[in-house]
Amino acid sequence: MENFIQITKKINSFSKKINVEGDKSLSIRWVILSSLSKKKSTAYNLLKSEDVFSALNCIRALGSKVKISKNKCEVTGNGFNFENLRNKKKLILNAGNSGTLGRLILGLLINSKKKIKLIGDKSLSKRDFSRVTLPLKKFGARFNKFKRLPIEMVGLENPRKINYLEKKGSAQSKTTIMLAALKSKGVTKIKAKKSRNHTELLFKHLKIPIKIKKDRTFDHIRINGIKEIKPLNYKIPGDISSCAFFIVLTLLANNSQLLIKDININPSRTGVIKILKMMGAEIKFVNQRKYKGEKISDIFVKSSTNLKGINCPTYYNSSAIDEFLVIFLVAAKSKGISYFRNLSELNQKESPRLIWASKILGLLGIKNITTKSSIKIYGNPHLNLNKKIIIKNFLKDHRIFMMSVIAALSFGGKWKIHDRNSIKTSFPKFLEILKKIKA
Numbered sequence: 001m002e003n004f005i006q007i008t009k010k011i012n013s014f015s016k017k018i019n020v021e022g023d024k025s026l027s028i029r030w031v032i033l034s035s036l037s038k039k040k041s042t043a044y045n046l047l048k049s050e051d052v053f054s055a056l057n058c059i060r061a062l063g064s065k066v067k068i069s070k071n072k073c074e075v076t077g078n079g080f081n082f083e084n085l086r087n088k089k090k091l092i093l094n095a096g097n098s099g100t101l102g103r104l105i106l107g108l109l110i111n112s113k114k115k116i117k118l119i120g121d122k123s124l125s126k127r128d129f130s131r132v133t134l135p136l137k138k139f140g141a142r143f144n145k146f147k148r149l150p151i152e153m154v155g156l157e158n159p160r161k162i163n164y165l166e167k168k169g170s171a172q173s174k175t176t177i178m179l180a181a182l183k184s185k186g187v188t189k190i191k192a193k194k195s196r197n198h199t200e201l202l203f204k205h206l207k208i209p210i211k212i213k214k215d216r217t218f219d220h221i222r223i224n225g226i227k228e229i230k231p232l233n234y235k236i237p238g239d240i241s242s243c244a245f246f247i248v249l250t251l252l253a254n255n256s257q258l259l260i261k262d263i264n265i266n267p268s269r270t271g272v273i274k275i276l277k278m279m280g281a282e283i284k285f286v287n288q289r290k291y292k293g294e295k296i297s298d299i300f301v302k303s304s305t306n307l308k309g310i311n312c313p314t315y316y317n318s319s320a321i322d323e324f325l326v327i328f329l330v331a332a333k334s335k336g337i338s339y340f341r342n343l344s345e346l347n348q349k350e351s352p353r354l355i356w357a358s359k360i361l362g363l364l365g366i367k368n369i370t371t372k373s374s375i376k377i378y379g380n381p382h383l384n385l386n387k388k389i390i391i392k393n394f395l396k397d398h399r400i401f402m403m404s405v406i407a408a409l410s411f412g413g414k415w416k417i418h419d420r421n422s423i424k425t426s427f428p429k430f431l432e433i434l435k436k437i438k439a
């Protein structure tokens with residue numbers, strides 16, 4: 001199949017019910033944590049995407065046994081130490097496209113005395129790793145360099161507990177430190193700017209000694225080092241970040257509605273819903289329930305005709321960080337100006353997303369003023385295109401691809417969007433589900 005997609009027609013009205021695939025953050029965390037238990041862990045609805053397969057390959061290389069079948073995945077780990085690696089010659093781990101995996105795996109390796117080399121694809125090799133190598137150095141790890149992959153790391157048998165201030169609001173940095181803390185003696189204290197808290201909830205579920213105090217901006221986390229953890233049996237809920245593409249598609253379509261089943265609505269992930277509601281969207285959580293500390297719900301959304309621009313409160317930034325691309329599409333079709341600030345982290349993703357958002361909005365004919373950390377979008381409620389648009393060379397960023405597809409189906413025009421295979425990293429069934437919505 002060709003590695004691009006052509007779209008020449010807006011989507012017709014629809015009324016559908018869909019499921020999306022398992023949450024990526026939870027899937028990768030499940031893989032990493034299950035590698036720490038000597039007993040068998042089972043996951044249902046694990047996301048079967050390239051990022052998760054890279055994670056499974058990494059823990060396999062570190063000695064875990066992995067069995068994947070149609071509806072479940074089983075991992076039997078090899079516990080906390082890496083004695084099994086002693087006689088291996090050279091260890092190269094490939095994190096592929098995944099920042100989450102690349103960063104978390106370094107935390108896991110804090111107590112491995114074996115030199116490991118971590119590599120990744122072109123996009124990952126451009127991303128910042130100092131956000132994890134610097135705290136890991138405080139634990140006692142040694143690196144050949146700090147900033148970008150490929151990086152070589154040597155851990156130590158008895159990592160030192162640390163105190164750390166995590167200022168970026170990066171859940172990946174926070175989780176990396178939490179994993180290293182598990183293997184250190186004593187209490188590690190992390191003051192972390194708020195970010196998604198799946199790891200904290202999983203630690204609590206696994207009865208790992210963790211204490212958390214919260215203030216408005218920071219979480220104060222204390223973790224005691226331990227020697228072993230229990231297996232983690234888990235049913236991964238649907239990914240709100242995948243779901244967001246279809247929520248926006250529905251909002252921008254004519255007379256349509258969509259019910260999306262079994263989505264993780266952890267409040268540290270639902271910034272997209274809060275922001276879209278501020279813009280006038282009708283979105284409801286239906287059938288809310290709890291699962292192992294996480295909140296799950298179905299999400300109901302209807303097309304909106306009254307979308308309005310907003311000055312987006314920055315306290316939503318971290319809980320909507322992966323969804324801004326599609327939020328910007330809503331801003332493009334809203335009445336008035338929208339303003340999003342303090343978003344420099346968006347340029348640290350699989351591609352520099354703020355720059356890309358500005359380019360794509362420009363192609364749509366939407367005026368925007370973009371700096372290194374902010375974007376002002378001048379909405380046009382009558383946005384309707386019939387020109388040719390080509391999207392390419394975006395470092396195969398899956399979310400740029402999917403955003404472009406949603407833009408094409410919402411605003412019209414004749415689109416050719418390259419790198420269709422990029423969706424394999426996070427949401428392989430994206431186009432299949434879209435077909436179902438269109439049918």
Ligand code: S3P
Pocket residue numbers: 024025026100169170171172173175195196321322
């Ligand atoms: C993730 C954290 C976020 C997010 C990424 C997944 C995670 O990144 O953008 O897609 O699973 O912890 P940062 O930690 O860089 O904010």
